[in-house]
Amino acid sequence: MITTYHNHSSWSDGAASIREMALAAKAAGAKEFGISDHLVAGPRPFFLESRAWSMGYNLLESYVADALSVKAELDSPEFRVRVGVEADYFPETYQGLNRMLAKLPLDYVIGAVHFAGDFPIDASAGYWQRLSPLERNAVWYEYVRRVDECADRLDCNFLAHLDLAKIYRVEPLAECITKLKALLRRCAEKGLCIEINTAGYDKPCGERYPSPVLLETAVEAGVGILVNADAHKPEQITRHFEKAYAALDALGVTHQPTFEKRQRFEVIRNA
Ligand SMILES: [Zn+2]
Ligand SMILES: [Zn+2]
Secondary structure: OOEEOOEOOOOOOOOOOHHHHHHHHHHOOOOEEEEEEEEOOOOHHHHHHHHHOOEOHHHHHHHHHHHHHHHHHHOEOOEEEEEEEEEEOOOOOHHHHHHHHHOOOOOEEEEEOOEEOOEEOOOOHHHHHOOOHHHHHHHHHHHHHHHHHHHHHOOOOEEOOOOHHHOOOOOOOHHHHHHHHHHHHHHHHHOOEEEEEHHHHHOOOOOOEOOHHHHHHHHHHOOOEEEEOOEOOHHHOOOOHHHHHHHHHHOOOOEEEEEEOOEEEEEEOOO
16 A cells, blocks of 8 residues: 655645645555645754745644645545644754644654754755764764654654665764664654655665664564655655565565554555
8 A cells, every 4th residue: 555644845845736746646556645844943043044945834834724725625535635744853942843733633743853953964965075074973973862852752653764864875873773773662662653765765875764774673673664755746756665665575564554633543555
């Protein structure tokens, strides 16, 4: 069963409307489509940096209204439209963010970290190139620390692109991988899911998020795993899904999570 829950529209940094993205998902044979535009409700410097790729939180209600209108038009038992958001975790603002998100009729929230301190993780290779090897390790370490906090503090349904900091091919310290593995075991206990994010195949790292070793740990621990494209254009809506499905098949994963009104449901993958 094809579901695609991590997608962007022109409400943030996507190229198409929510409706166009939903129609692309339907045409690709998806049974469930979710829209999840960026919401970066961070302290002021982050807000300014992210203005180009995130909706301002003053637009959040209008975005949800647009998504609900697409749902009203296109949702059916054969094709479900879900309303979500990809929310950035910041230690300074997460409590207000949780309150803001709780008031909205969302089906799911994706917890994401795109900043380590004031360092933008996936904005450009140039930021990484200017760092010394020690500083690169420090960014990785801080990134993992924040993902860890995000899992505990942000009211989210699944974590985005777990090892995003590999995007420009900077390898993590073994200690970072150990911490992410421990986090995955906690995710299983908490019922927090992760995604295979296939956008990574089209980035300099050339592989999906998370890496094979982290995916294996997730499966062993019993973490719910979605397959998502992080699509920013209609033609990306199910990109490289066959590779992700092959990886899940090889690991014997039989079920996949879906979300409605912030509740998790398990469905059979090959139904
Ligand atoms: Zn993201
Ligand atoms: Zn995204």
